[in-house]
Amino acid sequence: MSTIILASLKDTEILGQRLGAEARPGDIITLSGDLGAGKTTLTRFIAQGLGVKDNYITSPTFSIIHEYQGRLPLYHMDLYRLQELSMDDELGLEDYLYGEGLCVIEWPNRLGEMLPARRLHIELTIISEDSRQAVIGEFDGGEQKKY
Ligand SMILES: Nc1ncnc2c1ncn2[C@@H]1O[C@H](COP(=O)(O)OP(=O)(O)OP(=O)(O)O)[C@@H](O)[C@H]1O
Numbered sequence: 001m002s003t004i005i006l007a008s009l010k011d012t013e014i015l016g017q018r019l020g021a022e023a024r025p026g027d028i029i030t031l032s033g034d035l036g037a038g039k040t041t042l043t044r045f046i047a048q049g050l051g052v053k054d055n056y057i058t059s060p061t062f063s064i065i066h067e068y069q070g071r072l073p074l075y076h077m078d079l080y081r082l083q084e085l086s087m088d089d090e091l092g093l094e095d096y097l098y099g100e101g102l103c104v105i106e107w108p109n110r111l112g113e114m115l116p117a118r119r120l121h122i123e124l125t126i127i128s129e130d131s132r133q134a135v136i137g138e139f140d141g142g143e144q145k146k147y
């Protein structure tokens, strides 16, 4: 695990661009943190790093998942409202979780037992108006690796 300080939006942009540039098919990035911590903002920069042309990723609040096309497909899930929806197989989330794109998931704990074991997890904490702490860890289903 590593802890970094994102002192400004620029630092968040650099992190997101790098994650997007390095993503491989089937990768999953889970993003936790309070409302306003920067999960959607980081996702927007990840999309840029992936070469997604729509330069504005809005929060997919009313639809659970938004799909974008870059170097790889980007599946952006915001599961905040998942408990209000019926958590059954009809949502078909597995098709995205185990697909060929990059999955970026806000509020991943809503997945419960469906939470994929192999993923990069980032926990964002608000430090001040412009700065955030990011704790980054890679999970491979067994031990936790240093990022
Ligand atoms: N260093 C920073 N990194 C990320 N966002 C920042 C930073 N500094 C300020 N912000 C601002 O914080 C806000 C983060 O909002 P955002 O919608 O990304 O949060 P969120 O974690 O997705 O919240 P929600 O849980 O409501 O979806 C944005 O207005 C963004 O501009």
Ligand SMILES: [Mg+2]
Residues within 6 Å of the ligand: 039, 040, 041, 059, 078, 106
């Ligand atoms: Mg959000």
